[in-house]
Amino acid sequence: MKKTNAALLSTPYIVWMVVFTLVPLGVVCFYALTDAAGNFTWANLLELRAYLPVLWQSILYSLAAAFICLLLGYPVAYYISHRSPTAQKFLYMLIMLPMCMSFLLRTLAWVGLLQDTGIINDLLASLGLARLKLIRTPGAVILGMVYNYLPYMILPLYSTICKIDHRLIEAAEDLGCTPVQVFSKVILPLSVPGILSGVTMVFVPAVSTFYISQKLGNPRDTVLIGDIIERLFKQADNPNLGAALSLVLMALVFVCTGIMNRFGGDTQEGDVIV
């Protein structure tokens, strides 16, 4: 009786979410399957074939970024989770803080750092060294992704490692594991949920980004699917094709998260964030 009453509280929310998440996705499908005049067509979906290389390229870049984030983020998360509670809080805050600031301006700062006449190259030149080709390379785009999304990797890893019961480590040591074995046989397998959710949380925004590649990339080999969607909506006046591409992007992301969830068990994203 009381339960059903309380459950009613969720009704407005469900209605809201259906109207503002499911219905819009329906509208995207509608646009993807119609032409500018609103008539049904398969043309947009057929045209997608031309964008497969870009899609593939976006996936590669984001996977690379996610992998690098994992390599860099794991030691950091591990280090933080083994500090005193005070230090943990402080370090956690330091990792979180950049995420609260405008990512546009921070990316712009990278442009200033990396460009041919930028801060790093000026520094090299003043030391009498040769200038390096940093900006407008695939490396710069991946760096931009790593920079922007690294916190998304560290935070879930950190909370997963924190949750590992210290007695398990002691048990492993007791059973004769060296520190390296403790790590590879106990800690690493237990942090798999964190790794998977971190990889997802980096991969999803990276694969759909449209600003980083514009600023740090070049028009030759770093064009990403997000750039094309943005252009189709904002400049090329082709929301129908844009909607079709968005559907592809969405499908890609849901397949990825589906795979991650399957292997990562039932990790709630909420646990990971908090």
Next chain:
Amino acid sequence: MKHANRIITALILIFLYIPMAVLIVASFNTGTDITEFEGFTLQQYVRLFQDDKLLGLLGNSLLISILASGIATVFGTLAAVGINSLNPKLRKLVMSLTDIPMTNPDIVTGISLSLLFVFVGTTMLGQKESLTFWTLLIAHITFNLPYVILNVMPKLKQMDASLTDAAMDLGCTPVQAFFKVTLHEIMPGVISGAIMAFTMSLDDFVISYFVTGNSFITLPVEIYSYVKKPVAPKVYALFTLLFLLIFVLMAAMNLMQLRADQKRKETRVRVETEGMKVFKRLVAVTAAAALVIGCGWLILHPAEEKVTLNVYNWGQYISEGQDDTIDVIAEFENAYPWIDVRYSTYSDNETMYTKLSGGGITVDVIIPSDYMVARLIAEGMLLELDFSNIPNYAYVDEAFRNTAYDPENKYSVPYTWGTVGIIYNTKYVDEADVTGWELLWNKKYDDKILMFGNSRDAFGIAQYLLGYDVNTTDPAELRACANKLKEQRPMVQQYIMDEIFAAMENEEAWIATYYAGDCLTMMENNPDLAFYFPQEQGFNMFIDAMCIPTCCQEKEAAELFINFLCDPWISGQNMNALGYSTPISAAKDYMDPEMVESELAYPSEEILVNATSYAYLPEEITQLVEALFQEATKLID
């Protein structure tokens, strides 16, 4: 290994904070270039606080994020309680619904919401303006809700379910039990959910970018249009202040929590530390005040007697009062105090067209180029002007009347005219190579060439180079142009528009093609830059004209604005600052003589002999050009 982790952590923190440091240093820079520190100044902070527009945008951002996170927190907390008492199957379903905005890429969320709003508002309800403050608020609430729910749900699950039973057992109604017990238990989740929602909302760019019309713009969206131009250093100052504010807030929160934890450990007696109490009260008071102010603003704002005039113009295309120039918009608002100008910019004709045809926005004045004016007229997207409100039209030179794009002078009043040429850096570019448009195809300058980021201008250049008519409708010729552009792609640093200023001035790029008026500005800032008209091959000469689109809501004010810009003194001052050419000869009396003499701004008949204008092309050709341009400049083969 432990040592290695420590070093990596330190390096990562440095990595994370380097760009922040660059921005903070830039806020104290006397110069505008982020890469060069010219001297220390606090001037940027002064400028920031004098800039009502920037502060207004910050206010908008705060308003939307406070309202959205506040509403989402209340709504989401109640929903979480509801979801928690659903049966497990239904709960799982609702939680997957909650996951959709979390897992969906922001760009898809933004696009889907904007399509929904425009579809419902414009197509179904026939509203003129369907992307408003309210739709933006809905979008923010929608993506904030999952953060609140995902923070509150674990707390609800952790909570001993018999606590609410106990409260009811002791005489509480379910509502009383919620406020007296449940809320206390889930408070940490509610607070962290609210904070997360607030910061996400405040910093959101992608979703807002797609859902924003032009009547209510948040700071990140505006910054996106800033970063396409040289960024004003006061933006860095704003960033620095926000950074400090958030840093202090977060540090204070952490410290207080630590102190509370310690005290709790020290004494076994119950302590709600004074600090926590004060903090809680502070948060409550601020939130309440913000809500009241927000609602007050919402109620009062539209009640203002002022008329809002939405002007949608090219970026960098009006004098904004920097370096002793006049602030045209401020002058206009002084002259007509009952009109409030809301100014937004686009980077090219196509972007402007897309935004207008997409619907959902209100625009009163636009300034498209000739061929675009013709297209808008042909598609019935412009209103006829009432010239009795534009007496200054009399000043417009004969040469700029009865033009091909508006033969009967019904829809447009010329704003500027100008030409397109090549700007290059004499330090790096061999004068011998500067022979014509082929300079932009010269392999020697690989990765140092900037090209137009819009289809019509880019195709125009290929057409001049290949000797085709710029208004050709022959698909074969257009394909040839596309191939030419594709050939150029490996050498192009970027396809951009207003970003050209910064790239040329700081010598990141050496060769570009752009509008002569803007090149004058760049040359003023970097004396090594030079300009070249490919006279033989021909180049584009354009007229940008002021028009009123059909979505206009304040036609009379719009006409007053057009009239104001035709005032010879205003036009003179404006063109002085812009470097573009005025179609009003009388304005030259008020201009810098040097400017009037300039070959760039006012090229002689002899130079202009091969200059041509773009004409309006049939819809299918326009689309073909757009598609070919996509293909030529992007990876799609």
Next chain:
Amino acid sequence: MAKELIRLQDLVMEFDGERILDGINLYFNDHEFLTLLGPSGCGKTTTLRIIGGFLTPTSGKVLFDGKEVNDVPPYQRQVNTVFQRYALFPHLDVYDNIAFGLNVAKVDKQEIHDRVHEMLGIVGLKGYENRRVESLSGGQQQRVAIARALVNRPKVLLLDEPLAALDLRLRKDMQNELKRIQQAMGITFIYVTHDQEEALSMSDTVVVMDKGRIQQIGRPEDIYNEPKNAFVADFIGESNILDGTMLADYKVRFFGRNFECLDKGFAPNEPVDVVIRPEDIDIVPPEQGHLVGTVTSVTFKGLNYDIICEFRGFKWLIQTTDFHPVGATIGILLNPEDIHIMKKSEYSGMFGDYSSYSAEYDELTEDAGNEED
């Protein structure tokens, strides 16, 4: 004796098609200490929650003073509950926890103060008013929970395994304490537990439940001495349960021998369950015994030894103060008053065989019992 306060009529409760309560009929008297006893999942907590108003039965009636209260919400019922893990409000101190119900009822401040202090006295927590509840020991939290419920002067106090989280020593003390409080306050206690010893030592009436049904209602002594079926016999204390045949009144046959007993009223040659309590069995030299068997294991239990003795492939548990080594051959003597006869039931053959007996058995079942929903 006392008047009837609450009556449950044909209570049926189903969750997702699963039947948790299957026709419960029960009444509670004023001033009574009644215990619902059963293993986890037997429906005892569900019954309690229905009385408390937290659940509405699928069918059947709950009557308070003869009035149906099925749809009366918990906050309007004159009962209060002591929850399994106390459910003290962590954000309030001891005083505010106890005063919670009075505050909600908007009782006069001075009266709240007086009543809370009176309760603190009764539960022995004077001076703890301003403590955080988290800083209290389990026993102290328990007392706060009781005080918080009793301060509202309910007619009935519901206690849901209130002692389950306490250690053995404390549990014993609290049992006495609870009984004392119940007598001092003079109200009805409805007590839920899976611990038979607790039930027997505190209650006026014990209701044994299993599988959503009441197996037996009675005074503790009756329940122990006259279990109605194999389930009750096994659940209340240890029992050796054997198949037997009732030859005639006072005559039963098992293990191929005839025994005298005190039971009657069965059909001639009716198959029955024979219960023999392990502490009732007398060990005698083999030549004097009714039965002769071999000791297969001995466990020292403090007060006594638990001996498992094998008779023709059937293992019995015998509790004795005398030591008999493993392998010893012993005789046992069964007096008529040691033999209790029960009718066959669905539980026949499920209990009372100690073939897989181990010393850990007791503790295991206790742990399982704690997981009552």
